[in-house]
Amino acid sequence: MKEITREGVSYMTIRRLPQYMPLLRAALDAGDHCVSSTKISDFFGLDPVLVRKDLASIGITGQARLGFPVRELIGGIERFLGWDNLSEAFVIGAGNLGRALAGYGGFGQHGLKIVALFDTDPEKVGKVIAGKRVTDMTKFASLVERLRVPIAILTVPPEAAQDAADAAIAAGIKAIWNFTPTKLTLPDAIIVEQVDLAASLAVLSSRLVSATRTPRQYEEQPVNDM
Amino acid sequence: MKEITREGVSYMTIRRLPQYMPLLRAALDAGDHCVSSTKISDFFGLDPVLVRKDLASIGITGQARLGFPVRELIGGIERFLGWDNLSEAFVIGAGNLGRALAGYGGFGQHGLKIVALFDTDPEKVGKVIAGKRVTDMTKFASLVERLRVPIAILTVPPEAAQDAADAAIAAGIKAIWNFTPTKLTLPDAIIVEQVDLAASLAVLSSRLVSATRTPRQYEEQPVNDM
Incomplete structure (x- = not known):
């Protein structure tokens, strides 16, 4: 798959950005207006040059002696990662992992909202997990279209992963968070991230x-x- | 950290091995005694040479025309990955992610058994999640020693991760499955795998x-x- 990064910002920078947020939020809570790149780099054991590069890459530059403006940094990272605008997701596969992810309350602060789960198993359909209903997979396409949900979280058995991904894309899904071990073959425009537990x-x-x-x-x- | 692989088997081979299992188990259920590397490679879209290399690296070789013996393959992979012998794990951090992992029923078939969760928060201690009790972190060291638990699953806030890992290792933990974004600094002998959701x-x-x-x-x- 073609690497799509935003405005030339590297994959590794993007992966590090969420890490900075708890420290920045703590600084804001403590009433600090500015934070130095050295404070951030010391805290995480990173090279200060790398930290300055990460922050500059999202368009925030520090000032000599003062450091980086905390509130602007938080806003900048949130906008960059799309956390200022919750992205909705459907989980495909209401097995153990799908249910665990639907029940995990921590995605909200990372800009992700799981709206519903889908499954083909009549025994799972209709159940409610953490306030989200397990819906029959036959209704997936019409609900993606109606609710304009951009993300599918894939937690089906490995042998069903490619078919489920194909169905998701045909329905209009733009990004797949793939929790199956299957390496998916997808069009270049589709965004895929894999977490292979x-x-x-x-x-x-x-x-x-x-x-x-x-x-x-x-x-x-x-x-x-x- | 020093890369520890077993008998020179590569990191990428080890990561692929679990993927082969559902197909092998399905072949066994269907009564097949042998499976060809081409069948496996076609199924996963992998190079057949790579598949033969993966299987050979755990000591199982195929026979011309017959293919690889299914039962031996399953046993070989299970032994190699330690799935024949459940490894017990403690979860440190009974927040959303810790609870989701403790509630996930799928680790058993991958050789992992979560025994208990630990937290420092008195409001969480004493609660029971999926049959596992949240225990006070002060009891961690004595329970690791008594139950000889080798694995800690780290799901604490990022700023608490290094301290929690240090405490785990001081208690005798041999491997850390790190679900925090924090890059841990640990002795070489400690095994670390990071999943940064x-x-x-x-x-x-x-x-x-x-x-x-x-x-x-x-x-x-x-x-x-x-």
Whole structure:
């Protein structure tokens, strides 16, 4: 897929921006008008040059001795990430993961609102999860069109992922947050971000198996050697 | 952090292994004794050479014309990923995300069992989430030692992440599944895998903002042009 970034801002900068927000909000609450890039970089263990570059890339520049204006920074990041304007999302797949994500209350502060879940299983359809109704997948296209929902969160079984993504795009979905391990083949204009929990857990587990079967690693590097 | 892989198997191979399992289990259920690497590669849109390399790397080799033995493959991957032996985990941070992960029923089939949640907030301590009790963080170290729990799942606020990780490691935790955006500084022997949902969502949202503010992209690439 073609890398679409906004106004040439790098993928890594975009990934770091949400991280700055709790610190900026705390500074605002404490009544600070300005914050230095050094304070931010020290807090996160980042290079101050990198922090200044990140902040400059969204159009906010600091002033010598004063630092960066906190309120403008928060507003700038929120606008850049679209947090000033909640994006609505449909979850496709009302299994364990879909239900967990629908029940997670933390996406609101990141500009995402889950509106409903969809499933093909008659036993799941009609149930209500965290105030969101599980709706029959046959109604997906008409609801995307009526409510103009731009995002689909994909939590179907891996073998059903490509078909579900194709159906979502045919219905007018513009972005897919893919929580399945399936690598989707999609048109370039469609925005896709993948979070592969099973893959991440596989790496963790296999390293743990490896570490526990070769205990010498721990003798060389005691776990409490900080 | 030093990359720890098992017997030289690459990070990307390990990440792909869980993906093969549903197909292999379906083949077993259908009574197939063998499966060809081409069948697997076609299904996932992968290079067959890559699939053979992945499977060979866990010590299973195929036979000409017959393919790979399904039962051995499943057993081999399960052993490799430690799925044959449930690893127990404590969740640190009983906020929205911690509760969602504790309530997610899908980790069991990936070899992970969440045993309890921990928090410092007296209002959260004592609550029961999906059969798991939220326990006071002061009891964390003694419970890690008594139950020999190797994994901590970190879902605390970003500014509390490093301290929580340090406490976990001092208590004897060997692996941290880090769901905070904080880049942790830890001893080399500690296994860390990070899942940064906020960062992934930030990339998705900023691309969506970008796409909706430059509608020309969609005229050039109609969303239903499959």
